[in-house]
Amino acid sequence: MLDPFDDTYFMKKALQEAERAFEKDEVPVGAVIVVSNKIIARAHNLTEMLNDVTAHAEMQAITAAANFLGGKYLNECTMYVTLEPCQMCAGALYWSQIGKVVYGAADEKRGFNSLGAKLHPKTEMIGGVLQEECSQLLKRFFVEKRNLN
Amino acid sequence: MLDPFDDTYFMKKALQEAERAFEKDEVPVGAVIVVSNKIIARAHNLTEMLNDVTAHAEMQAITAAANFLGGKYLNECTMYVTLEPCQMCAGALYWSQIGKVVYGAADEKRGFNSLGAKLHPKTEMIGGVLQEECSQLLKRFFVEKRNLN
Numbered sequence: 001m002l003d004p005f006d007d008t009y010f011m012k013k014a015l016q017e018a019e020r021a022f023e024k025d026e027v028p029v030g031a032v033i034v035v036s037n038k039i040i041a042r043a044h045n046l047t048e049m050l051n052d053v054t055a056h057a058e059m060q061a062i063t064a065a066a067n068f069l070g071g072k073y074l075n076e077c078t079m080y081v082t083l084e085p086c087q088m089c090a091g092a093l094y095w096s097q098i099g100k101v102v103y104g105a106a107d108e109k110r111g112f113n114s115l116g117a118k119l120h121p122k123t124e125m126i127g128g129v130l131q132e133e134c135s136q137l138l139k140r141f142f143v144e145k146r147n148l149n
Numbered sequence: 150m151l152d153p154f155d156d157t158y159f160m161k162k163a164l165q166e167a168e169r170a171f172e173k174d175e176v177p178v179g180a181v182i183v184v185s186n187k188i189i190a191r192a193h194n195l196t197e198m199l200n201d202v203t204a205h206a207e208m209q210a211i212t213a214a215a216n217f218l219g220g221k222y223l224n225e226c227t228m229y230v231t232l233e234p235c236q237m238c239a240g241a242l243y244w245s246q247i248g249k250v251v252y253g254a255a256d257e258k259r260g261f262n263s264l265g266a267k268l269h270p271k272t273e274m275i276g277g278v279l280q281e282e283c284s285q286l287l288k289r290f291f292v293e294k295r296n297l298n
């Protein structure tokens with residue numbers, strides 16, 4: 001039997017968050033954190049609205065998940081995020097000891113892989129889930145920005 | 150004439166923040182952010198109290214400084230922090246484009262230098278200011294922790 005709660009299912013939920021960021025004129029990145037097929041945190045990039053470079057979707061989701069769980073370690077959790085985390089977010093994920101990170105589009109310029117940052121050795125990582133959809137949303141955002149200026 | 154507002158002066162202010170963390174049973178790391186010899190943000194580690202791995206002194210100081218300035222870029226600012234930033238904080242400093250980072254003690258295990266994370270190319274960095282005082286406070290914390298367990 002097919003599992004309805006697969007990586008694609010939750011990445012779609014992260015994409016919905018990214019679309020919320022898009023609507024607010026924020027770089028459209030979204031994230032959800034899941035435990036036992038239940039979403040315990042949803043967040044999207046708010047760096048412009050909050051005037052704060054630390055307000056990436058992942059950072060807010062980590063804070064929200066820890067708040068929900070009442071503990072700061074996310075060993076049993078999976079994060080779904082539409083864009084490969086930057087080194088700041090990879091660093092936060094490292095400290096959280098999160099069980100698994102699934103990302104959509106790769107970020108070859110600012111992603112943690114190319115910048116050399118590290119996740120926790122216990123953290124499983126998968127990239128490229130709904131890569132095309134995640135990437136298209138970002139491209140559409142930057143094309144619209146360019147045309148406005 | 151000697152400049153009273155040198156790196157040592159502001160690192161002492163960061164150390165005062167670290168001592169506040171110590172008093173709250175938090176890993177004693179403190180930070181201040183300075184513009185034109187004026188402190189615009191002070192923070193200390195609150196990961197235990199807030200149950201949040203992202204609540205490092207540097208992260209809070211970046212958010213507070215951006216809030217004070219009304220803009221998210223810290224090009225004209227200097228951060229003084231008692232411990233070498235981790236990759237999460239280095240990543241946040243990268244996004245902030247901060248002008249200068251001065252740290253006290255090196256963190257050979259979890260510091261951004263050894264983990265391979267990067268600051269912004271425009272960011273000047275100095276380490277080792279009041280290194281001994283910053284390091285002693287951390288050592289005292291961990292010795293006391295060990296003796297309690």
